Every structure is written in C-alpha cells, then in structure tokens.
Amino acid sequence: MALRPIDNALPTTTPERLKKQVKISVPIQKLTDSTVNDENKAPVPEATIDYVSSENLKSLLDPESKFQSLIEGLDSKDWTKVCESLNDARRFALYHSSLLVPILEKVMVVVVKSMKNPRSALCKTSIMASADIFKAFGDQLLDSNSDALDSLLLQLLLKASQDKKFVCEEADRTLQVMVDSVTPLPLLHKLKAYVSHNNMRIRAKAAISISNCVSKMGIEGMKEFGFASLVQMAAELLKDRLPEAREAARSIVISIYNAFMKDEDQKQEDAFTEDEDQKQDAWQSFCLSNLPPIDAQSMIKITTTSR
Numbered sequence: 001m002a003l004r005p006i007d008n009a010l011p012t013t014t015p016e017r018l019k020k021q022v023k024i025s026v027p028i029q030k031l032t033d034s035t036v037n038d039e040n041k042a043p044v045p046e047a048t049i050d051y052v053s054s055e056n057l058k059s060l061l062d063p064e065s066k067f068q069s070l071i072e073g074l075d076s077k078d079w080t081k082v083c084e085s086l087n088d089a090r091r092f093a094l095y096h097s098s099l100l101v102p103i104l105e106k107v108m109v110v111v112v113k114s115m116k117n118p119r120s121a122l123c124k125t126s127i128m129a130s131a132d133i134f135k136a137f138g139d140q141l142l143d144s145n146s147d148a149l150d151s152l153l154l155q156l157l158l159k160a161s162q163d164k165k166f167v168c169e170e171a172d173r174t175l176q177v178m179v180d181s182v183t184p185l186p187l188l189h190k191l192k193a194y195v196s197h198n199n200m201r202i203r204a205k206a207a208i209s210i211s212n213c214v215s216k217m218g219i220e221g222m223k224e225f226g227f228a229s230l231v232q233m234a235a236e237l238l239k240d241r242l243p244e245a246r247e248a249a250r251s252i253v254i255s256i257y258n259a260f261m262k263d264e265d266q267k268q269e270d271a272f273t274e275d276e277d278q279k280q281d282a283w284q285s286f287c288l289s290n291l292p293p294i295d296a297q298s299m300i301k302i303t304t305t306s307r
Contacts, residue, residue: 049083049121054132057087059095067092067099074110079122082114086129093129093136100136108133108148115155124170127159131174134181142186153178153190157209161201175205179212185221188213195233200241207237207248214255222259228290230256235295250302257283257303 060066066088073085089107092100100107111133114126130152134141141149156178160171179187191213194206214222214230222230234256237249264279283303287296 049080049125051124051128052087054090054094054128054135057091057094057132060088060091063092063096063099071103071106074107079117079119082110083122083125086111086114086125090129090132093132097136104133104137105144105146105148108152112148112151112155115159120164120167123159124167127156127167127170127174130156131177134174134178138181139183139186142182150190157194157202157205158199160205161199172205175209176212179209179216184213184217185225188217188225192229192233195236200245203237203240204242204245204248207240207245207252210237211248211251211255214252217255217259219259219263222256223263227256227260227286231287231290231299235291235299238295238298253299253302254306257306260286 070085070088070092073081073088076082076085089100107129111126111130114122115130117123117126156171156175159167160175162168162171188210191206191210194202195210197203197206210233217225230252234249234252237245237252240246240249260283261279264282268274268279284296284300287299290296291299
C-alpha cells in the first residue's frame with residue numbers, strides 16, 4: 001500500500017485537541033443625551049453677534065490689562081472670540097490708538113483674514129473694524145512697508161461687490177470712510193490700479209471711490225497727479241460695461257473740468273484778460289491732445305451738457 005506524502009496530509013484533529021474560541025468583548029459606547037437625536041429637545045441656538053456702531057462703543061476701563069487678551073483673542077480658532085477681539089480692537093483704535101500701533105499690522109492681517117471667512121457675522125464685524133481703523137489712523141496706514149493696506153483695499157472692493165446686501169452696504173460705507181480719512185492723492189494712486197481690473201464689479205466700486213476721491217482734490221492735487229492721467233483714467237471708465245462705473249466716470253470728468261476751468265481763470269486773471277470762449281477752446285484742445293478723438297469728443301460732450 002502506497003504511503004501518502006506527509007507534506008500533503010491534512011492534520012488530524014481530535015475532539016480532545018480542539019481549543020475553545022476566544023471571546024472578544026467590544027465595549028459599547030454609552031448613548032448620552034448629546035449623542036441621541038431627541039426630537040423633543042430644542043436645538044442649541046447658534047452664537048449671535050451684536051453689531052455695535054462706532055458711536056456706541058465705549059472706551060476700555062483698563063486698556064493695558066486688556067491688551068494681552070486682545071492678542072490672544074485675535075489668534076483664537078473660535079470665530080466668536082475673534083469677533084469679540086475685533087470689537088475690542090475697534091475700542092483700542094477709537095480711544096487708545098497709541099496702544100494699538102505696535103500690533104496694528106497684525107490687527108489688519110486678522111481683519112483681512114476675517115473678511116475672507118464665509119461666516120457673514122465675522123465678515124461684517126471685520127469690515128466695521130476696518131472703518132474704525134481708517135478713522136483712527138488715516139494717513140498713518142500709508143506709511144507701512146507691508147502690503148496690509150493694499151490687501152485690505154482689495155477685500156473691501158470685493159465685499160462691496162458681493163450679493164449679500166448687508167455685507168455690501170457695510171463695505172460701501174467703509175470705502176467712503178476710507179476716502180474721508182486718507183489724503184486723496186496717495187489713495188488715488190492705489191485706486192488707479194483697479195480701473196483695469198478683470199472683475200467689472202470691482203472696477204465699478206473702485207470708480208465710485210475714485211470719483212469721491214477726485215471730488216476732494218484741489219487744483220494742486222490734480223496737477224500733481226496729472227490732469228492728463230486723470231482724463232485718461234476717466235475715459236477708460238466711460239467705456240465700462242457697468243452703468244455705475246460710467247456714472248462715476250462722468251462725475252470724475254466734471255470734477256476735472258471744474259478744476260481745469262478754475263486754473264484757466266487764474267491764468268486769465270494773471271494776464272488781466274477774461275474770455276470764456278478761450279477757456280472752452282483750451283479745454284477742447286487739452287482733451288484732443290491727450291485722448292483719442294472719439295474719447296475726447298465724449299469728454300467735451302459731457303462738459304458741454306453739464307454747463
């Protein structure tokens with residue numbers, strides 16, 4: 001009888017050699033009230049944020065002791081704490097601005113970051129904070145070597161272009177505060193870059209701020225920026241797709257025209273002459289020498305109908 005190879009043989013198992021199965025006990029997580037969806041329980045309300053106007057913000061009783069918690073709050077991962085800290089930063093800006101100066105750039109970075117946050121409450125609070133920063137520091141913001149102001153300006157233009165009405169309106173108000181708080185000439189240089197922005201809504205919002213800025217400028221400020229540069233910028237906006245940008249451009253043209261006429265008045269006064277036709281000829285000649293003919297005619301038409 002042939003023997004079966006040992007390697008291919010199945011092991012013989014006798015009942016006596018069978019081992020008992022090891023029982024593994026798995027702990028069952030105890031269900032608590034927090035894990036059970038109880039339809040009879042009211043949902044936990046989400047955090048609500050109060051929007052406090054600048055006029056209703058109170059000064060801090062002990063700002064020095066609050067300073068460290070301000071820094072910690074701005075770095076918090078909890079968005080509600082960031083909101084609280086931004087409101088505290090507003091109080092510092094309005095009532096204790098000298099204490100905020102050392103960390104002003106950090107505050108502006110947090111403001112810009114918060115504007116990008118999808119939470120509308122945090123976004124609006126940061127926009128309100130930027131308005132108070134403009135009020136408190138104005139031209140000091142231009143002295144920074146960082147790009148904090150440029151980033152802030154871009155975000156404000158973006159938020160002013162949004163569909164969320166209450167965010168858009170707050171950004172519009174803040175852009176106006178910016179124009180009221182910062183010297184027109186350096187601000188105009190920053191806004192000029194957005195005339196050719198790819199986003200037409202941003203162009204329109206920038207055009208409105210430029211119009212408000214130019215209306216504040218005197219003759220000397222316009223001369224320093226350049227009358228030619230101003231009319232060329234206005235001519236570009238007059239061809240924009242959005243009516244808001246075109247309307248702002250018309251306002252810019254009127255402001256330039258009025259300043260140009262005053263300058264011509266001064267020249268005639270110095271020359272002891274007075275000739276209205278000569279001033280109009282000077283304006284037309286100026287437009288034709290600095291713009292393509294079709295753009296120059298648009299400028300002349302606007303100023304002719306406005307007289």
